[in-house]
Amino acid sequence: MIRKDGTTVWTEVKASLISDENNHPVGILGVTRDISKRKNALDELRKLSRAVEQSPDSVLITNTKAEIEYVNPALLKISGYSAEELIGQNPRIFSSGNKTKKEYEMLWHTITKGRVWEGEFQNRKKNGELFWEATTISPVTDQNNKITHYLAIRRDITEQNRMTQELIAAKERAEESDRLKSSFLANMSHEIRTPLNSIMGFASLLPEEESKELLNEYANIIVKNSEQLVSLIDGIVLYSKLQTRLMTYKPTRFEASKLFSDIKDSFSLAVFQENASLNYECNIDGATQLFTDYDKLRQVITNLISNAIKYTSGGEITVGCNSGEDHYEFFVKDTGIGILPSDIEHIFERFYRGRNIEESTTRGTGLGLSIVKELIELLKGEIWVESEVGKGSTFYVTLPYVR
Structure with missing residues (x-):
């Protein structure tokens, strides 16, 4: 129905036939009731239902006994279960066993007190494959503020967790590499300085030494340390070539x-x-x-x-x-x-x-x-x-x- 001001009003119309004493129709009795609020509420409910059905996140609803009453298509897709296999079951059907009894007790204590619980689960699919989900569980209350159901919204974060772990590992490798490089440079300074000091020290003794036996000994020490230095430099050059793909x-x-x-x-x-x-x-x-x-x-x-x-x-x-x-x-x-x-x-x-x-x-x-x-x-x-x-x-x- 359209009002005088042009606004639309949803109405419910009931009509009944009016008859005279000879049962001849003489008129119609019509009753019109404004149901705009009810119609809008139904529209909102349908919209919400479609949103839940089409949500990419998993949605699960249980009663206060932790029995599953509703699962959306996204949850069925990621878990591999059918709705028939899940309705009436406890959500522990997804458990991978990596959470302790105490953690579950804390979760249950939170939601039964009317508060929202947020955290991560490593769950198990029907085929046994493990996957990670970020989960929010909140209580659903009636008009008297009494908890009637629990709503769980779960998002698959398996790939996100994998990337995070890879970044952490890469960071640790980079830090370890920096530490090793610093150690390498300090060690390299020592490795180069040691034979050089020997070469310079014994070379300085040669002009003043008269003993042929000692001259030969000094010369051998100089040669040995020179070979060590050459070997060290060769190793660094070879390493450099390998790193630059030469x-x-x-x-x-x-x-x-x-x-x-x-x-x-x-x-x-x-x-x-x-x-x-x-x-x-x-x-x-x-x-x-x-x-x-x-x-x-x-x-x-x-x-x-x-x-x-x-x-x-x-x-x-x-x-x-x-x-x-x-x-x-x-x-x-x-x-x-x-x-x-x-x-x-x-x-x-x-x-x-x-x-x-x-x-x-x-x-x-x-x-x-x-x-x-x-x-x-x-x-x-x-x-x-x-x-x-x-x-x-x-x-x-x-x-x-x-x-």
Whole structure:
């Protein structure tokens, strides 16, 4: 109905026939009632119902006995359950078991007191998959302010939580990297300064020394420290090339015997000076042709042996190789100090040094094993370590057959 002022009014009309004493119709009795408020309320209710049905968030309603009475399509979609499977059930059907009894008691205490509870749940889908939801649970009251139902609105935050955890992990890695870099720079200063001081100190003694025996000793010390300095700089340059992707894979064919012969010649003096023994166990024919980047493979094994010598004073080092079904395996085994279990997963990280290393007596930059790992990745191989503290370590390297 349209009023005189042009506004629309919803009305309910009831009409009845008026008859005379002979039952002949003589008129109509009409009653009109304004139902605008009721109609508007119904419209609002339908609108609310559609909003809940179409909401991307999960909506769940329970009675005061915690029995589910309503679930919207979004909840059915994410949980994998049907409405028939959920109606009448307790919401614990979604429980993953990661919340304690005390936490549930606090939740129940909050909502039964008429207050809103907000928090996160790790819930379980029908197929067993876990997912995270941010949940708000609020009481629903009647006109007498008595709680009749509880309304839970839940939003899937699984991806958000995953990204948050990744950001936290990235932040921790960045902080650890900064710490290791600072330690590396401080250590590098010491690593460079130590051989330089020796070179400068003994070089200054040469002009005044008359003893040929002492001159030879000073000269040997200068040469040894110069070699250490060159090795240090070579390592830094190699690391820099790997980081800037300037290293390229240059495969060639060569005999296994050549590789081990060259390595043996390189370490005869170093092994003697450390009072260690270096053994070779190559279980493939020396004439076997390997096809990979010779220089990089040699660098890998050289670094592993150097590392073993550093931590195996007076012990035994074994270098060897085996052949598998589709790969060659190289290993460097020592009877040194070993690696702590907590260090194993970090040992190939840049600047990382084992926690059981005596810094004052064992020098190093923390780059050697990270260089080895990156070289192996360049060679399309794999590397891992097995170790026991106090008994030694074995580093394994595998390279695929290339024909």
